[in-house]
Amino acid sequence: MGLDNVLLKISSGKPTGDYLKNKVNVLHGYIDRIRHIIDHIRTFSREQTSLSVEKIDISEVCRNALPILRTQYDHHQIILRLSTDPTVGFVIGNKYKLEQVVLNLISNARDAVEEKEKIIDDPNYQKEIKISTFYDDEKICLEVEDNGTGISEEDRNNIFDPFFTTKDPESGTGLGLSISYGIIREMNGEIRVRSHVNEYTVMRVILPKVDYGQSENSDS
Ligand SMILES: Nc1ncnc2c1ncn2[C@@H]1O[C@H](COP(=O)(O)OP(=O)(O)OP(=O)(O)O)[C@@H](O)[C@H]1O
Numbered sequence: 167m168g169l170d171n172v173l174l175k176i177s178s179g180k181p182t183g184d185y186l187k188n189k190v191n192v193l194h195g196y197i198d199r200i201r202h203i204i205d206h207i208r209t210f211s212r213e214q215t216s217l218s219v220e221k222i223d224i225s226e227v228c229r230n231a232l233p234i235l236r237t238q239y240d241h242h243q244i245i246l247r248l249s250t251d252p253t254v255g256f257v258i259g260n261k262y263k264l265e266q267v268v269l270n271l272i273s274n275a276r277d278a279v280e281e282k283e284k285i286i287d288d289p290n291y292q293k294e295i296k297i298s299t300f301y302d303d304e305k306i307c308l309e310v311e312d313n314g315t316g317i318s319e320e321d322r323n324n325i326f327d328p329f330f331t332t333k334d335p336e337s338g339t340g341l342g343l344s345i346s347y348g349i350i351r352e353m354n355g356e357i358r359v360r361s362h363v364n365e366y367t368v369m370r371v372i373l374p375k376v377d378y379g380q381s382e383n384s385d386s
């Protein structure tokens with residue numbers, strides 16, 4: 167509709183530079199929003215083509231996600247640290263869905279550090295995101311930690327709700343965490359949040375490890 171309006175304006179006279187600039191900006195915002203929603207919907211469409219549930223090396227999923235992000239993060243001067251425990255075992259689920267969860271958590275961390283940089287106005291602030299995998303209490307954990315804005319106690323109760331967002335309509339649909347939560351529940355896991363406003367947020371994904379000792383041994 168926006169493009170139709172622009173075309174109409176062009177054919178009915180001479181549109182001003184300001185008019186065009188404004189229209190292009192608005193349309194850009196809409197396109198961003200569409201791109202966002204499509205990114206989320208891809209998780210569901212993948213479900214139909216690759217329903218496969220398999221043994222997944224969670225550290226490998228994190229390692230694979232990194233090159234996709236590295237250039238973008240270097241460009242924005244965000245330090246990305248990865249620390250994976252090589253002895254962490256396997257979890258059961260769909261690799262692409264878990265990858266989507268990791269990417270969602272990291273993109274939230276990125277937004278949080280970018281936002282903090284804007285509001286604190288401290289030239290020494292170093293944006294940092296740490297991704298780690300480890301065992302805790304017989305469970306497999308994946309953590310994404312950032313030193314960004316943090317989440318208020320009130321918001322913490324809502325962040326997993328569909329369409330809950332504190333971001334501009336162009337930059338957030340509020341679907342990332344609710345979709346991620348659904349994926350992790352499907353894998354019999356959970357996501358826990360620790361956060362301190364203006365200091366940090368730690369999102370911890372906790373998954374049961376696969377008890378595959380029996381079947382592997384029986385192969386030999
Ligand atoms: N690491 C974080 N630091 C600070 N706030 C966070 C963090 N992760 C999530 N949030 C808060 O939770 C809200 C919901 O997150 P969610 O990922 O579901 O949606 P979104 O990021 O706003 O939009 P989308 O993921 O669709 O782009 C965010 O708007 C933000 O307020």
Ligand SMILES: [Mg+2]
Pocket residue numbers: 270273274341342343
């Ligand atoms: Mg998000």
